[in-house]
Amino acid sequence: MTPVTTVHGTAYPWGAKNVDTDVIIPAHWLKTVSRAGLGRGAFETVRSEPGNLFDDPRYAGAPILIAGDNFGCGSSREHAAWALADMGVQAVIAPSFSDIFSGNAVKNGIVPVVLPQEVIDRLLEVAQDQPVTVDLETMTVTTPFQDRFTFALDPFRRRCLMEGLDEIGLTLARDTQISNFEIGVAAERPWLNRESADEGVAVEGDRRT
Structure with a gap:
């Protein structure tokens, strides 16, 4: 904008x-x-x-x-x-x-x-x-x-x-804070990262079969 x-x-x-x-x-x-x-x-x-x-x-x-x-x-x-x-x-x-x-x-x-x-x-x-x-x-x-x-x-x-600033601009203006938050969450709750999530899906899939 x-x-x-x-x-x-x-x-x-x-x-x-x-x-x-x-x-x-x-x-x-x-x-x-x-x-x-x-x-x-x-x-x-x-x-x-x-x-x-x-x-x-x-x-x-x-x-x-x-x-x-x-x-x-x-x-x-x-x-x-x-x-x-x-x-x-x-x-x-x-x-x-x-x-x-x-x-x-x-x-x-x-x-x-x-x-x-x-x-x-x-x-x-x-x-x-x-x-x-x-x-x-x-x-x-x-x-x-x-x-x-x-x-x-x-x-x-x-x-x-x-x-x-529209909604996208407002979000991008806080890019650093958002990135720092995500890094903190990944460190505190490693089971939430993508690899762990993918493994969970595979295990669940195996149980269904």
């Missing part, structure tokens, strides 16, 4: 509330075994409407999405986060998120920023023609008009985003 410290650029000024995961990525896209290409299906039903925001060239490739309350509700499909990431979204700003979506977002390098509705309204206005910046170092969202909004994020999730 790529580390995220700052997300800066154009933002989709959407503001829609109660956007569920089926809107983010429809169910028929879930047959794929790859994350690549899911961005094409992101917001498919919204994109079917003429003049929709996601196909507006002014916001093409925007790394930030500004949404309304309860973003990512519905199913627990991680494909929703995969689709957003594949279309280039690195941060979503909303008054609230589904807990499962919020966790999936962090695991896929997307910053879930929670800010009050009045701040969302301001950002929706600014994002019409100006960039927005999300800074994990200072935990702020800023605009070219000197707006500065502070947000909170669980310290562990913040660390994972800034260091680019």
